[in-house]
Amino acid sequence: MSETTTKMIFSVSAVRVDAHGSLARCKNADITLDTDLAGRLDAFNPAELLMAALAACMIKGIERVTPILKFKLRGVEVRLHGVRQDVPPKMESIDYEIVVDTDENDHRLELLHDNVKKYSTVFNTVAPGTQLRGVLKRAN
Template sequence: MTTPPTSYHVHGAVSAGGHATLTAADQVIPVDASWAADEPSGDPGPAELLAGALAACMMKNLERSSALLGFRYQSAEVDVRARRQDVPPRFVELDYEIRLVTDENERRVDLVHRNLQQFGTVYNTLAAVCDVHGRIVVVPVGTEPAAT
């Protein structure tokens, strides 16, 4: 097992009109950096990227918990809703729901949920400055909807 990095680098570039990209881990991600545009660009903006970072943190730590705790799951989906205020401009709440397809019992699911909250770097960073909370909804194995 390799040691994960402890420092990260992301490069951003923007041209007039708000056409922007981020480059991270050799991937180029389009970003909406426009201001007061008539039409949304369809690309994620900073708020969606921040909520996405929390979702990615939860998914990565679910996989970590699976390896370290022997927690069995088939799949998971994470929805994050971010709420902000205007004055001063900041996020005040991040609410998440994890739909987890597993045959693990409630005690093990609760243990994994505590691990997601306790050991997530992005989770803990955001929880230090705003209300972060959520729930895991267990979907029993064999009852999940078919993928479309």
């Protein structure tokens, strides 16, 4: 018996604007990319963009599972810190802290964190090649 699954398809295009930056497009959205060798402060560089994608995926995963778990929250913040190695160039490690504003108990927080790690596409894509570690905790 074969299992049929529907696969999600994503399309993004990027174009070099000049030596200082590029523009990525998807749906009706544009993101300015820092592709300047000297760097620029008003755009995400590729490593920061990867980390932002990881944070967005974690938050989206939380949005997806909170109704299923009947988990009540007022807000979520994800903080990430990445370390890049030079040879070969790659993200060596990413540490994260997911801060949830909630009154749920510690067991429920652990359950939410388990779901984030298990069902987040970008998390599961990054994890095999990067030392990915972090915590999910209650906001003070």
